[in-house]
Amino acid sequence: MANMAKVSDKLAILPALPGCYLMKNEAGDIIYVGKAKILKNRVRQYFVGAHDYKTQKLVSNIDDFEYIVTGSEKEALLLEINLIKKHTPPYNIMFMDDKTYPYIKLTKEQAPVLKVVRNTKDKKAEYFGPFPDSGAAWQTMRLLNRLYPLRKCRTLPKKACLYYHLHQCLGPCIQEVDETLYQQMAQQIRKFLKGDVKDILDQLKSEMDQATEELAFEKAQEKLELIQAIEHVTARQQIDFKDRKDRDVFGYYFDKGYISIQGFFLRGGKMLERTLSITPLYEEADEAFTSFIVQYYQQHPYPQELLLPSEYGITQLSEVLEVKILQPLRGDKKKLVDMVQKNAQNAHLQKFELMERKQNEKEQAMRELSHLFQKEIHRIEIFDNSHISGTFNVSGMVVYKDGEPSKQDYRLFKLGQYISDLDSMKEVVYRRYFRLLKEDGRFPDLLIMDGGSLQVSAAKEILDALEIPLTVCGLVKDDHHRTSNLIDSAGNILPIHRDSPLFFLLTRMQEEVHRFAISYHRRVRSKALTKSILDEVDGIGDVRKKEIWKKFKSMKQLKAATIEEIAQVVPQTVAENVYNLLHNPDQSTDSAYDEL
Structure with a gap:
């Protein structure tokens, strides 16, 4: 349940004004952002009376809240959208831009x-x-x-x-x-x-x-x-409207704690169909629908007309969106709105069971993990290193929150000179958590090392030196380099059934951190291999570098050129810099040449 001792005093002084509220969990993370016509009434609703399962789940994670008073409902809606974009709270409906169409x-x-x-x-x-x-x-x-x-x-x-x-x-x-x-x-x-x-x-x-x-x-x-x-x-679509106007049509359907939002897009009279979202619902359906549409048009151009269901209140949208909004009651446009509503319902019914099953499996995996370590686990960090024979030594860290990847929290590390895999692991663990100590950052509930007892011991050694009581475990692999079990910091094997949701979650996490680390390694390696000695010269960028290689063709020709010949391509002072770097490397202030 929510921490009533902490929130009760704030509830008593909530103003009867419009604004936004930010719900926080015990770690101080913002988990939900909402808006209200009257803050006093809306926020209190979360802490009194009975709720459905989804809302109860949100309320159980609330430890504290903040609020911001605005001058109007319109300002509250716009502020809510900006806060959602900034904090990406897990319980809010969000328009995910990575799924936008071209x-x-x-x-x-x-x-x-x-x-x-x-x-x-x-x-x-x-x-x-x-x-x-x-x-x-x-x-x-x-x-x-x-x-x-x-x-x-x-x-x-x-x-x-x-x-x-x-x-x-x-x-x-x-x-x-x-x-x-x-x-x-x-x-x-x-x-x-x-x-x-x-x-x-x-x-x-x-x-x-x-x-x-x-x-x-x-x-x-x-x-x-x-x-x-x-x-x-x-011929991909048939023309339904002879006026060839650009129209967007949105509808939604909600049931069992989920909302399905669907949109039809007509461009030049041609209809394109697209299911936009099927998401857990933690607020009123019309509020979630409004939030989604406003977020959508912050990233997409307006059509000539926006068609919406007649039973939906459009006052807030009319104030915020610069588009003509229609709610047809008859005719072809009404049929189109009915169609998008029906499609939203059909998509909801078809996909609800699958969505709910995935949600339940994710929750089951997190419950099993929490049971293994006898503590509540919500945030997990996992590391993986990548190098080739000690060169281009890098590390990647991925973060999972309640079983979902939190990509805005991912981090990349370019490591120092390679000594051993364990030393690299110690370096990245030290850099990550020493920085969190200095910045008073958010520590994970569980640190997972992509390796067995040696990697866990190496991480534990650093954490003990920093006096950070962080739970650490490792991913034990079988003979085929596949995840088989977990090992804790005491060396105990924590068996995981291969058919369990936790096993599949750990496998996905291992694949994700490996992908993330090796992708960074390839970028670093590619950049180093394409690096030119001319990159070390002040006054030379991509354009001048191309001009130099265009004239001299090779390093041998460039080194044989005089300052005057080089100055035919670049300014005199830059030509002198190039000549000095090639012929007097010891006098160069940039030691990078010696490494080349």
Whole structure:
């Protein structure tokens, strides 16, 4: 249960004003953020009366709370969204950006470019989408780049590239291009992406027929392939609305402590369907729905219309969102809203059992882990080191909270000179927890070493020296290097059944920390292998470095060059720096040269 002794005095002085409240657990972590029209009434509801299972689970973890008074409900809603983004509380509904769908971006530069992107925050561009899958977006972009000779390069080169010679670019790098040509192409691209492809199809069919008559069969085949590609791309969805407006339609369904939110997206009259979220519910369903939609439009462009169920109150959304909101009562738009509501319900019923089963397995795994160590375990940290024969020595740390990876808490460590695996483990443990001591940071409930008794003993030695009473265990592997059991700091084997939820959780954790550490190792190694001696010279960046290698071709030629010859490419003082580094390394103030 919540710590009533700590919160009772605060409950008595809560103001009857709008604002946000932040629920905290015993460790001081923010586990839930909410908003209220009247803080006094809303916050008290958590600590009186009976609750369903999900809310009771939240309340049982509340140890304290804070609140922030705002000037209006609108301000409270916006503050709530910002606090959720900042703290990512585990009990809040959050729009997860890593699952966003791609858009096609048309830049508004003098020589515009088409790109496939997931970030739509650049206000100086147009966006078309979302697309149902990244393959469809890339296929459409490649098709448009074949149809319209837009610029393909990120920055203008100093000479024409292959696209220019293939007549797929107008060559703004070597010649002036009439802006009206780009404007006309941009307008045709807009029409295409809104589903109006009749003109381009008619033109291509005419060109194909003419090429056939002239016996230019390769050219005719090329036109036919373009026609088929356009028909394939545009046939993915059927046009439901002739006005070709961009519309978003949201609906939701909740039951048994979960909420399912679904959205339909109509772009140019074409409907794209997407299930957005099926999530545990710890608040009123309409409040969760509001929070989700506001978060969504903080990361996506507005449509021309937003359609919502008629029974849903839109006052707060109307004040916050800069979009026309409709709640149709009849007609095709009402059918569309009913459809999204029905889909939300169907998705909920189909996936609820699976979601609940996964949730129960995660909770069972954490209960089993807590039982093994006779303490409540919520936060786990696990380390893994990576190197090649002692070089590029690094370590990675991943964090799990209540059985879920907390990626914002992951950490990377570039370690010192390699002596042994155990010394590397001691170094990373010391650096991590000495820093937490200095900063009064949040310590884990359990530290897991990716190894057996030697690794556990090494970690325990450091923790004892720092006088940190942290529970440590290791992952014991079998002959096939797979997780088999846990070992505690006293050397006792803690058997784990191979079919238990805890076994699968530990296996996922081991795979995740290994992936994280080895990915960092590869980045460090790749960067070192591509490092140039010129990186050590003041005044040389990527552009000047390319110019030097373009002229001298090799280190032998560069070393044979005079200062005057080098100065033909870079300024005189930089040329002197390069010459001195190559010919007088002992006089260099940068010792990195000696290591090379």
